[in-house]
Amino acid sequence: xxxxxxQRVATIVPTLFFVSILxxxxxxxxxxxxxxxxxxxxxxxxxxxxxRTTLHLDEPLPxxxxxxxxxxxxxxxxxxxxIKKPVLSLILEKLPVTVELACLAIVIALAIGIPxxxxxxxxxxxxxxxxxxxxxxxxxxxxxxxxxxMLILLFSVTLGWLPASGYVSPFEDLRANxxxxxxxxxxxxxxxxxxxxxxxxxxxxxxxxxxxxxxARAKGLDExxxxxxxxxxxxxxxxxxxGALELGTLLSGAVLTEQVFTIPGFGKLIVDxxxxxxxxxxxxxxxxxxxxxxxxxxxxxxxxxxxxxRLRG
Amino acid sequence: MAAIAAxxxxxxxxxxxxxxxxxxxxxxxxxxGLCVVTGFIALAALAPWIAPYDPLQTSWSAxxxxxxxxxxxxxxEIGRDVLSRVVWGARASLxxxxxSVCISLALGVPIGLLAGYVGRGTDALISxxxxxxxxxxxxxxxxxxxxxxGPSLTNAMIAIGISAxxxxxxxxxxxxxxxxxxxxxxxxxxxxxxxxxxxxRHVLPNVIxxxxxxxxxxxxxxxxxxxxxxxxxxxxxxxxxxxxxxxxTAKNYIDNAPWMAVWPGLSIFFLVLSFNLLGDGLRDAxxxxxx
Numbered sequence: 001x002x003x004x005x006x007q008r009v010a011t012i013v014p015t016l017f018f019v020s021i022l023x024x025x026x027x028x029x030x031x032x033x034x035x036x037x038x039x040x041x042x043x044x045x046x047x048x049x050x051x052r053t054t055l056h057l058d059e060p061l062p063x064x065x066x067x068x069x070x071x072x073x074x075x076x077x078x079x080x081x082x083i084k085k086p087v088l089s090l091i092l093e094k095l096p097v098t099v100e101l102a103c104l105a106i107v108i109a110l111a112i113g114i115p116x117x118x119x120x121x122x123x124x125x126x127x128x129x130x131x132x133x134x135x136x137x138x139x140x141x142x143x144x145x146x147x148x149x150m151l152i153l154l155f156s157v158t159l160g161w162l163p164a165s166g167y168v169s170p171f172e173d174l175r176a177n178x179x180x181x182x183x184x185x186x187x188x189x190x191x192x193x194x195x196x197x198x199x200x201x202x203x204x205x206x207x208x209x210x211x212x213x214x215x216a217r218a219k220g221l222d223e224x225x226x227x228x229x230x231x232x233x234x235x236x237x238x239x240x241x242x243g244a245l246e247l248g249t250l251l252s253g254a255v256l257t258e259q260v261f262t263i264p265g266f267g268k269l270i271v272d273x274x275x276x277x278x279x280x281x282x283x284x285x286x287x288x289x290x291x292x293x294x295x296x297x298x299x300x301x302x303x304x305x306x307x308x309x310r311l312r313g
Numbered sequence: 314m315a316a317i318a319a320x321x322x323x324x325x326x327x328x329x330x331x332x333x334x335x336x337x338x339x340x341x342x343x344x345x346g347l348c349v350v351t352g353f354i355a356l357a358a359l360a361p362w363i364a365p366y367d368p369l370q371t372s373w374s375a376x377x378x379x380x381x382x383x384x385x386x387x388x389x390e391i392g393r394d395v396l397s398r399v400v401w402g403a404r405a406s407l408x409x410x411x412x413s414v415c416i417s418l419a420l421g422v423p424i425g426l427l428a429g430y431v432g433r434g435t436d437a438l439i440s441x442x443x444x445x446x447x448x449x450x451x452x453x454x455x456x457x458x459x460x461x462x463g464p465s466l467t468n469a470m471i472a473i474g475i476s477a478x479x480x481x482x483x484x485x486x487x488x489x490x491x492x493x494x495x496x497x498x499x500x501x502x503x504x505x506x507x508x509x510x511x512x513x514r515h516v517l518p519n520v521i522x523x524x525x526x527x528x529x530x531x532x533x534x535x536x537x538x539x540x541x542x543x544x545x546x547x548x549x550x551x552x553x554x555x556x557x558x559x560x561x562t563a564k565n566y567i568d569n570a571p572w573m574a575v576w577p578g579l580s581i582f583f584l585v586l587s588f589n590l591l592g593d594g595l596r597d598a599x600x601x602x603x604x
Contacts, residue, residue: 017445018445137589143560145544145560146577249450271456274456279460286449293450
């Protein structure tokens, strides 16, 4: 077991190395002199010269990468050119909002996706199966920013039930926080629910045709017990791993959802940075996102390993 | 005996391609998807003749007018005809979908073929780079690339194409690994064919079917990605029509001009849904074991 853990952890080192090269390489895509672009065309020559020194722009490329990667390893993702604050502290400041949004979205995705997948598999070929498949196709084909706008139109503009935008901290007013977050969380969870539904249906169909489920039925167990206790418990194992791959969708979706609902989170940070040409923030956010994604996938793999007795044996 | 044989109907054996086509034609959902996609392609190609107005023509007397007989989908915040902009916007979406997937195929297939066929160090290096690209969420990588390249439809297509490439590298590599141990590849090697010829003439044609399925589904993802980048202001630049940028403007007028948001959103939804239906149908037709 320890060997597996060490091997799995070791695989993330080269991946992180190549991620860092990729993200550092983004800066090379900037047309022209990076110092001039970062400082702005009308900047003082001394500011440009200062930037050139601090960013080591006069050094050869491999050396610049080493300076940058060394900083990243120490938690220094650079400094925002506009706000003049360390990028990491900006990310950590915005992160709780996005984490709350992501957690609510996951809860909604699980609450819709898994029951829909189970019902679809148990009642294969029925109207329920058809409806669940239509729901999955709808979820996969709807652009979440458009769904957000349509929900604002219905629940905020027409019915006046929920606020159209903004954010209230749960520590200030939990009720107002949930009212502000329920629509964005649904928008974000919708597409993931569709993917989870498809994974659950496929895993359940496989498990329901296995020998031990047939044995459980032959023993005369109640169908609910067979489906939930025997089939779903085993079908959940691949769902954990496949579901973890959707974390990327969650992070990408958060960028758009936060933009539609004006939520001051991590996603809005990257979009604002793009328009303010705050490239250090863009690089920092991508590096942070990729590292988080890699770590969460590692945790999901370890979770898969722990819940699957055949791998532990 | 010969007379009996002559009376029997002759059954012509179908080629694999014909069998796939027959299975695809039987799938009503896939056929519906194909029809809608064809409809959108026709709309995009014939936009100058179909669109009732110039998509850039403003009219200060027709600002944010609800749908009428003169303007079926209403008008926008500077009096432009929404229907004409939706029709012209189909061009940007389809172009982005097709071009970015072509970029992904042009990069991903040769690199995946190289990794799978050559193996060892080359494979390990390519696989690690692919893992690194896959670790960056698709849209976030596309946003970062579009930000550094500069906002435009061309750069958005390049960004989406590059971001979607690792999926094609991985798929091609996996297929090549399965195909290269087949007897016919061994036979091609035994008769003295060069590696390049084996890879291109014997291996590549046999990895194409799953790539077609993936490409169809990737077009759907690319259409959404282009709309997302345009919605964020990183794709098609105003005043040129694009469904994503139309939605970006529409969200500011949702309380008094909801039609501005409804039609471009529905267009994205139907185009993406159709590509998804077609992709699912192709997958089922190419792999009948798929549930």
